[in-house]
Amino acid sequence: MKERVFWVCIGVFAATWLANFLYADAKRLDGPVFLDHYVETTLPGVLTFYYLTDKDDNSRVSYVNMDGVSGYADTDYNVATARPVDVQSFRHYVLRKVEVMPNEGALEQLSAGEDFTFTEMDVFFEGYRDVKAEIGKVTVRKQRPKDFPLRPDTTGYDNPGVHTERLHATEKLEVHSIGVTTDRLLGLYTFELSAVKPDRQSAGDTWMPLEDAVFPFSMEPGEKFEIRSHSLSKESVDFIEGGYDLSGATAGGESFTRQGFNFYIQPYLTEQDVQAILKRKGVRGQ
Amino acid sequence: MNKALKDLFIGYFMIWFSFNLLIDWLPDAIGYLFIYRGVTQLADIHPAARKARVFAGAGILIALPSIVLAWFPEGRLLDGYTTLLLVLKLIVTFYLFGVLKAIVMKEPGKALLASRTDFLFRLYLLIHLVTLLLIAFEPNLSFETAKWLLFASSIAILFMDIGFLVLVHSIRKNVPKETFVIERGDSLT
Numbered sequence: 244m245k246e247r248v249f250w251v252c253i254g255v256f257a258a259t260w261l262a263n264f265l266y267a268d269a270k271r272l273d274g275p276v277f278l279d280h281y282v283e284t285t286l287p288g289v290l291t292f293y294y295l296t297d298k299d300d301n302s303r304v305s306y307v308n309m310d311g312v313s314g315y316a317d318t319d320y321n322v323a324t325a326r327p328v329d330v331q332s333f334r335h336y337v338l339r340k341v342e343v344m345p346n347e348g349a350l351e352q353l354s355a356g357e358d359f360t361f362t363e364m365d366v367f368f369e370g371y372r373d374v375k376a377e378i379g380k381v382t383v384r385k386q387r388p389k390d391f392p393l394r395p396d397t398t399g400y401d402n403p404g405v406h407t408e409r410l411h412a413t414e415k416l417e418v419h420s421i422g423v424t425t426d427r428l429l430g431l432y433t434f435e436l437s438a439v440k441p442d443r444q445s446a447g448d449t450w451m452p453l454e455d456a457v458f459p460f461s462m463e464p465g466e467k468f469e470i471r472s473h474s475l476s477k478e479s480v481d482f483i484e485g486g487y488d489l490s491g492a493t494a495g496g497e498s499f500t501r502q503g504f505n506f507y508i509q510p511y512l513t514e515q516d517v518q519a520i521l522k523r524k525g526v527r528g529q
Numbered sequence: 530m531n532k533a534l535k536d537l538f539i540g541y542f543m544i545w546f547s548f549n550l551l552i553d554w555l556p557d558a559i560g561y562l563f564i565y566r567g568v569t570q571l572a573d574i575h576p577a578a579r580k581a582r583v584f585a586g587a588g589i590l591i592a593l594p595s596i597v598l599a600w601f602p603e604g605r606l607l608d609g610y611t612t613l614l615l616v617l618k619l620i621v622t623f624y625l626f627g628v629l630k631a632i633v634m635k636e637p638g639k640a641l642l643a644s645r646t647d648f649l650f651r652l653y654l655l656i657h658l659v660t661l662l663l664i665a666f667e668p669n670l671s672f673e674t675a676k677w678l679l680f681a682s683s684i685a686i687l688f689m690d691i692g693f694l695v696l697v698h699s700i701r702k703n704v705p706k707e708t709f710v711i712e713r714g715d716s717l718t
Contacts, residue, residue: 252654253619253620256661256662259662259665260612264668266668267668267669299604299605301603325603329672332671332672332673333671334669334670
């Protein structure tokens with residue numbers, strides 16, 4: 244190789260390096276961007292949050308503040324690479340996960356025993372960086388009494404991706420509604436009900452979509468119905484934790500609610516999804 | 530000649546190999562000092578030797594901080610500096626190859642060694658330039674892709690470094706010691 248050609252190559256490298264550096268710099272985020280989470284859960288347990296950050300960001304979340312409730316954060320960490328574990332990696336960003344253990348005392352005090360919902364939280368990273376993040380909608384539900392007038396008989400996974408739950412009434416009651424904890428679940432799962440009474444079902448059609456069900460319906464002690472959910476094997480860009488929601492009242496006038504099928508859907512993003520999320524959240528780096 | 534090639538061998542070995550125990554006990558700067566000394570003795574063989582000397586001299590200064598490279602925090606500064614060291618090594622080696630080619634070409638009956646030098650020269654440049662291009666694009670490649678590509682190229686570079694050291698050693702063994710003296714005489718007349 245001639246000397247001049249060699250120096251041209253070095254020059255091309257220098258120009259390419261600079262151009263790439265400037266382009267990558269323009270793609271840097273002002274701070275980590277949290278995905279949307281649609282969560283209905285009960286404690287004790289951890290709350291999981293996903294966020295996008297620059298791929299060279301090595302800092303971990305120290306703690307969070309969820310509308311006045313503090314939480315201790317735990318991030319999977321790779322000691323060998325001295326950086327948090329990436330759930331997914333992209334051209335400029337990585338997807339990471341942080342698990343938060345809310346301070347139950349503070350939660351109890353703040354929620355006064357009711358459901359606690361928040362849509363934003365302050366996230367404190369190592370190195371005194373903090374981010375006010377929109378996180379979707381997370382509800383920590385109050386503890387429900389264990390003796391429940393509509394009791395589950397069986398919960399099962401007959402086939403892969405199919406969840407069923409059979410509920411039987413222990414006393415005379417009325418079911419007012421059955422819904423899903425978040426509409427986001429509807430694109431990912433089907434929800435169907437078996438008819439409670441034989442006269443409600445036409446021959447060969449034992450299952451009906453949840454949206455076709457007629458509410459309220461009454462149940463005598465010992466009567467049963469099933470609820471079935473089928474995974475549509477679709478990917479989600481949001482984190483979803485939830486299932487179905489049922490509410491009703493006993494003949495004695497005591498109301499009850501129940502949440503079933505605790506689905507836990509982790510986000511799976513493509514490069515296009517990442518761009519769309521950043522655009523939707525209105526941050527630099529699109 | 531022999532001593533000069535020995536200096537090149539030791540110098541390149543020190544640049545290539547790091548022995549980090551708090552600091553680098555085989556510092557690159559000392560390596561460039563050896564190369565500087567080696568090419569100074571060969572300055573009359575080929576103009577490339579003089580250019581190699583200039584860049585080896587710059588290398589002594591530029592590579593000084595690399596003694597404490599292990600203390601550098603991970604980040605852009607470390608990445609930029611290690612890339613600069615790689616470019617510097619490539620430039621110095623480019624001119625060293627010029628010197629080596631001049632030495633083996635003057636040896637009748639060493640055609641095999643000459644073609645081997647030429648082959649390694651081309652391969653060495655190709656692998657280093659491809660690696661530099663990868664490094665340039667690294668900020669815009671996904672972390673996983675970049676990790677594997679750079680891992681593969683670092684293995685290729687390792688083979689090139691060993692190949693270069695073996696070549697310098699072979700030339701040293703195959704070229705008579707007097708060549709240097711004859712060359713000096715030639716250039717004086």
